[in-house]
Amino acid sequence: MAGSIYGKHFAISTWGESHGKGVGVVIDGCPAGLPLCEADIQEYLNRRKPGQSQFTTSRTEGDKAEILSGVFEGRTTGTPISILVANTSQRSQDYSEIASYYRPGHADYTFDMKYGFRDYRGGGRSSGRETIGRVAAGAVAAKILKELGITVCAYTRSIGPVEIDEKQFDMEEIQKNSFYMPDKEAAEKAGEYTGQCMEEKDSVGGVVECIVDGMPTGVGEPCFEKLDANLAKAVLSIGAVKGFEIGSGFAAAKARGKQNNDPFVNHGNGIEKESNHAGGTLGGISDGSRIVLRAAVKPTSSIAAQQHTVNQKGENIEISVKGRHDPVIVPRAVVVVEAMTALTIVDALMEGMSARMDFIEKIWGR
Template identity: 80%
Template sequence: MAGSCFGKHFSVSTWGESHGKGLGVVIDGCPAGLPLCEADIQRYLDRRKPGQSQYTTSRKEGDQAEILSGVFEGKTTGTPISILVANTSQRSQDYSEIASYYRPGHADYTFDMKYGFRDYRGGGRSSGRETIGRVAAGAVAVKILEEIGIQICAYTHSIGPVEITPERFDAAEIPNNAFYMPDAKAAAEAAVYTRQCMEEQDSVGGVIECVVTGMPAGVGEPCFDKLDANLAKAVLSIGAVKGFEMGDGFQAARARGTENNDAFVNHGNGVEKETNHAGGVLGGISDGSPIIFRAAVKPTPSVAATQHTVNKKGENIEISIHGRHDPVIVPRAVVVVEAMTALTLVDALFEGMSARMDQVRKVWGR
């Protein structure tokens, strides 16, 4: 299967299936000397693991990270880092029925058309558990970014019709509610709406917002490897994400040029922007402002309500999907967005190190 590798200079390869023996990732290109232990990875995996609240799947997995290579005496060695997370709570029999039909909103049909075969146990490689490798690798990338003062903060911007408000924004509130919202009132309203959907045997989607601070200007490649284009690809590669926008995003289409342009100023601290409608990227290159983007996450496709579909014989049938599924994917996807952002930024930073001769001389000059 092609498409399981990401990045050029800081590259990751994820592997494993939802109901296989385990999942993991191999990271290549991590510099030697980075302090790293399993606890660094575990705190990120804990944010995406199932069974955290009534709004997530009841599947109980410890999702314990085990570093198999690339670390010695608490520091990276510069060689490939391999990380394993074993599956311990597979109930493959829950999925035996779906081998005969195509679930609406899932990749069952497309996998059959591409490969002539599919792992129907929880979706195989198209399962949300595939993101375990991404999050483990992202935890390593975050440590690299922290070494140079770059911070990533993602959170839930909305659940269904319930949105956070700027007046009540409180970053400290994000880990205090089941929805990872920086707005306690909005989180309470989201809980009411989600419970209503659950009672109606339905699911709900939402929007994740991500803010990167401390990003220097000048990172990203023009044309096909623009920083915003690579961020879009990284985030849209997350299974449930169906939309992406930078800065003002689609609102920019309704604005005039004088409204959308960010004026440059210098108040004695160098070149800055008065506003940030662009979301921190101009011409595909970071401009030194916070990088801001949003990702639209679809409702969980596995719902108990009756749906129409087709079986492998081509017959029209009705189904009701049972098993352990998230009524809302958004909260557990927040850390996945952070991880893919970190992987993209580290890869871009490493690529940009060779863009100017003065930077090359700084490292290699005599």
């Protein structure tokens, strides 16, 4: 299977299946000397793991990270970093009957058509557990960015029709509610709405917003390696994500040029923008302002409600998906969006190191 490697200079390769012995990632290109331990990675994995609230699957995986290589005496060695997370709570029997039919919203049909064979136990590589490797690698990328004064923070902007109120925005509130929303009142309403969906054996989606602060100007390559284009690819590669926008996004299509343009000003502290409709990039290159992006996350595909589908024989059948599934996947996707953003930024920073002669001279000049 191709397509499990992401990045050019800070490259990751995720591996494993949801009901195999484990999942993980190999990171190639991490600089030597970065302080790193398993607790750094565990902090991120704990935000992604199941069983944290009534709105997540009851599958109680520990999701404990084990660093197998690339770290010695608490610092990275510059060699590949291999991270393993063992699977400990598989119930493959819950999925035995789906081997013969195609679940709506899942990759069952497309995997069969592409490979002529599929791992039906929880979706195999198309399962949400594949994101564990991304999050583990993202934790390492975030540590690199922290050393450079760059922070990446994602949160839930909306659940179904419930959206946060900008006037009530509280960054500290994000870690205080099960939806990772920076608005306490919106989180309570989101809980009520999700509860209604659960009663109806249905699921709900939402929007994850991610902001990058401290971003230097000049990161990203023109044409096919634009920073925003690579961020879009990174975020859209997450299984449940069906839409991406940066800055004003689709709202820019309804605006006029004078409204949408961000005027430049200089109040004595250097050149900056008065507004940020562009979302932190111009011409695919970072402009020094905050990067703001959003990901539209679909409702969980596995639902207990009765649905019609087709089996491998081409016969029309009725099904009700069994097993342990999230009624809403958005809260657990927050850290995945954050991780993919961090990975993309680090890779772009490394790419940009060769953009100018003076950059090269700072490292190699005599």
